[in-house]
Amino acid sequence: MSLWEYANPVKFLRLSGALLPWLWGGALVCLMVGLTWGFFFTPDDFRQGSTVKIIYLHVPAALIAINAWFMMLVTSLVWLVRRHHVSVLAAKAAAPVGVAMTLITLITGAIWGQPMWGTWWAWDPRLTSFLILFFFYLGYIALWEAIDDPDSAADLTSILCLVGSVFAILSRYAVNFWNQGLHQGASLSLDKKENVADVFYLPLLVCIGGFILLFLALVFYRTGTEIRLRRIRALIARETRIA
Amino acid sequence: MILTVSNLTVARGGVAILAGINFVMVSGTALVVRGPNGSGKTSLLRTIAGLQPQMSGQITGAEDRIAYAAHSDGLKAAMSVAENLEFWSSVFGGPSIQPALNAFNLNSLASRRAGHLSAGQKRRLGLARLMVTERPLWVLDEPTVSLDAVSVSIFISALESHLANGGMALISTHIDLGLDAEVLDMTPFKDLAANVETSDQAFL
Amino acid sequence: MRALLIRDLRLALRSGGGFGLGLTFFLIVIVLVPFSVGPASSLLSRIAPGILWLGALLACLLSLDRLLTVDWEDGALDLLSTSPIPLEGIVSIKALAHWITTGLPLLLVAPLLGVLLHLPVDGFGVLISSLALGTPALSMIGVFGAALTIGIKRGGLLLSLLVLPLYIPTLIFGAEAARRGAQGLEFGTPLLFLAGITGFVLALMPFVAAVVLRLNLR
Numbered sequence: 001m002s003l004w005e006y007a008n009p010v011k012f013l014r015l016s017g018a019l020l021p022w023l024w025g026g027a028l029v030c031l032m033v034g035l036t037w038g039f040f041f042t043p044d045d046f047r048q049g050s051t052v053k054i055i056y057l058h059v060p061a062a063l064i065a066i067n068a069w070f071m072m073l074v075t076s077l078v079w080l081v082r083r084h085h086v087s088v089l090a091a092k093a094a095a096p097v098g099v100a101m102t103l104i105t106l107i108t109g110a111i112w113g114q115p116m117w118g119t120w121w122a123w124d125p126r127l128t129s130f131l132i133l134f135f136f137y138l139g140y141i142a143l144w145e146a147i148d149d150p151d152s153a154a155d156l157t158s159i160l161c162l163v164g165s166v167f168a169i170l171s172r173y174a175v176n177f178w179n180q181g182l183h184q185g186a187s188l189s190l191d192k193k194e195n196v197a198d199v200f201y202l203p204l205l206v207c208i209g210g211f212i213l214l215f216l217a218l219v220f221y222r223t224g225t226e227i228r229l230r231r232i233r234a235l236i237a238r239e240t241r242i243a
Numbered sequence: 244m245i246l247t248v249s250n251l252t253v254a255r256g257g258v259a260i261l262a263g264i265n266f267v268m269v270s271g272t273a274l275v276v277r278g279p280n281g282s283g284k285t286s287l288l289r290t291i292a293g294l295q296p297q298m299s300g301q302i303t304g305a306e307d308r309i310a311y312a313a314h315s316d317g318l319k320a321a322m323s324v325a326e327n328l329e330f331w332s333s334v335f336g337g338p339s340i341q342p343a344l345n346a347f348n349l350n351s352l353a354s355r356r357a358g359h360l361s362a363g364q365k366r367r368l369g370l371a372r373l374m375v376t377e378r379p380l381w382v383l384d385e386p387t388v389s390l391d392a393v394s395v396s397i398f399i400s401a402l403e404s405h406l407a408n409g410g411m412a413l414i415s416t417h418i419d420l421g422l423d424a425e426v427l428d429m430t431p432f433k434d435l436a437a438n439v440e441t442s443d444q445a446f447l
Numbered sequence: 448m449r450a451l452l453i454r455d456l457r458l459a460l461r462s463g464g465g466f467g468l469g470l471t472f473f474l475i476v477i478v479l480v481p482f483s484v485g486p487a488s489s490l491l492s493r494i495a496p497g498i499l500w501l502g503a504l505l506a507c508l509l510s511l512d513r514l515l516t517v518d519w520e521d522g523a524l525d526l527l528s529t530s531p532i533p534l535e536g537i538v539s540i541k542a543l544a545h546w547i548t549t550g551l552p553l554l555l556v557a558p559l560l561g562v563l564l565h566l567p568v569d570g571f572g573v574l575i576s577s578l579a580l581g582t583p584a585l586s587m588i589g590v591f592g593a594a595l596t597i598g599i600k601r602g603g604l605l606l607s608l609l610v611l612p613l614y615i616p617t618l619i620f621g622a623e624a625a626r627r628g629a630q631g632l633e634f635g636t637p638l639l640f641l642a643g644i645t646g647f648v649l650a651l652m653p654f655v656a657a658v659v660l661r662l663n664l665r
Contacts, residue, residue, distance in 0.1 A: 008445065009445055009446050010446075085445055085446070132612050132615055135608070135611055135612040136612050138608060139605075139608045139609040139611075139612065142605050142608055142609075143595065143596075143605065143609065146596070146599045146602065146605055147598070147599065149256055149257060150257075151257050152662055152663070152665075155662050156595055156659060156662060156663070159595075159655065159658065159659055159662075160595060160609065163591065163613070163655060164612070164613070167612065167613045167615075167616065168612075170616040170644065171612065171615045171616050171619075173616075174615065174616040174619040174620060174640070175615075175619065177619070177620075177623070177636075177637070177640070178619045178623055227446065230446045231446040231447065233446075234444070234446045234447050235447065237258055238447070289665075292529055293528075293529060294525055294528065294529065294664060294665060295664075295665035296665060307531065309529050310529070311525065311526060311529045312526075313522060313525065314522070315520075315521050315522030315525075316521070316522060316526075317518070317521050317522040317523030317524075317525070317526045317527075318521065318523075319454070319458055319521075319523075320462075321457075321458055321461040321462045322454070322457065322458070322461075326457075330450055330451075330454045331526075333449075333450035334450050334451065334527070334530045334531070334532060335530060335531065336531070372526075376530075
């Protein structure tokens with residue numbers, strides 16, 4: 001038995017049907033435990049006060065935002081090489097989740113940044129990279145929506161995802177270079193692991209786990225929806241051909 | 244030279260519309276493709292011209308031998324008739340455009356802008372383009388649309404001399420061209436296509 | 448392939464919207480800047496390199512929409528793809544024609560507009576070299592975007608959205624080199640990065656754009 005077996009839409013639906021309750025449940029439990037723990041049972045930071053607690057939303061969302069794109073890159077490659085429909089539909093399903101996570105990251109970052117740095121927005125390399133990532137997601141989703149034929153849409157969006165990934169990496173280095181050119185040595189990043197003490201670290205891990213489960217649940221669910229849409233299309237096509 | 248099409252399946256939008264197409268063409272012959280609107284004539288011609296991939300089957304002897312002409316001729320309104328032809332001639336290796344101008348009775352229009360031509364004159368220019376490609380296999384999708392009776396006979400004589408020089412032509416048409424050509428009817432292939440699995444099959 | 452280039456340039460000259468469009472847009476943007484940010488020469492000379500780069504980028508973007516669509520709509524792309532010219536060659540020529548009709552004129556008028564924006568004298572050389580190195584990449588990336596959106600009705604907005612993030616590295620390094628040049632700082636590093644990106648784009652993008660075009664033609 002290999003992983004490729006689940007490239008069959010019907011088998012995938014059966015698998016996701018069995019997994020989904022566990023994923024939803026796990027996400028719910030982890031998020032409830034992690035967020036309650038983080039929000040109410042951790043001490044305030046001696047410098048940042050209670051504002052630090054937004055870390056429990058900000059960091060997991062940022063992690064998912066980046067890794068969702070990475071997942072789309074891998075599944076797009078699988079589609080281009082092995083032509084498994086489920087793979088590219090999973091990429092399609094992950095994009096809106098990714099864009100939502102990017103937005104959450106940007107918004108929670110702004111809410112966190114306002115009291116800490118005295119500004120909602122700074123052209124810091126990390127912030128800028130997320131803004132660029134946001135545009136990559138938007139372009140990818142818009143291209144899917146604009147093309148009628150699902151197979152050409154899959155091909156073209158997959159190529160866009162590949163090219164976009166290369167340029168995203170280029171942008172990341174360009175942005176680092178560009179900002180260092182403006183602010184020598186100034187570092188605004190507070191979410192480095194060494195800055196986070198153990199009391200904050202454990203509930204953060206639980207929250208990250210919860211976000212991962214939530215992401216998986218959403219992607220499985222949405223992929224299932226996309227598969228059913230294609231199934232309806234295929235059924236209609238068969239009916240009209242017989243008639 | 245020979246064009247061989249074996250067990251070809253033609254798709255439109257990912258769905259097979261024609262299947263089991265087999266034919267062989269040799270130099271000096273024409274094949275007329277017949278069928279009602281929407282029967283897949285255009286898709287078949289585009290597949291043979293290499294503009295869309297076949298779902299299955301083999302096409303041999305077509306590559307780099309095709310001169311394709313369809314409803315839109317790729318003419319540039321801002322360029323003159325001669326400039327349009329010269330452009331295509333230089334893309335295909337630079338033969339003289341004079342024989343094409345003569346054959347399609349375009350000499351008096353040579354310096355006129357393509358944008359100022361009538362629909363029938365544009366069509367004649369589009370067909371004259373076939374001659375400057377110097378390619379042996381003409382693939383023509385409804386070549387006589389918007390041509391009057393005189394222009395049709397001009398076209399037929401150009402086509403006949405192309406065939407006489409060892410060329411070949413694959414033509415879809417509604418009207419009878421009066422050509423000595425075999426006819427390929429689309430209807431049986433359409434029925435065969437109903438049994439072909441689509442790329443959506445995996446979802447059923 | 449030379450015939451295709453000559454034809455594209457000839458069409459750009461004759462049918463308007465070719466040479467004129469990008470150039471006029473660039474002029475308008477640059478001339479309007481002092482009206483919107485004020486005439487203080489200290490401010491203008493500081494932002495001049497960035498504004499000139501931004502203007503050039505937007506002017507490039509403006510003419511991308513029609514780059515392949517015209518040939519696609521009148522069937523010329525179908526005919527070209529059955530011709531002996533490979534699609535990789537066709538997209539490269541399209542990018543070259545776009546650069547000659549858009550990038551090159553911008554390059555030529557940029558010094559003039561630099562004077563209007565009080566660009567420091569030392570900065571002219573670097574500005575021109577950065578534009579000369581960067582605009583070919585803008586054209587080539589633009590052809591990729593145009594190939595992606597070719598079959599889409601009113602694809603212009605989508606094209607801008609797709610191309611925008613792809614333009615960012617070029618813009619950053621190009622504008623950074625021009626800015627450093629204008630301020631008398633070391634500009635070699637961003638200029639080399641810019642050259643690297645352009646080289647990378649010119650080497651690989653024709654193949655990607657040709658694949659995309661082939662997918663869209665069928």
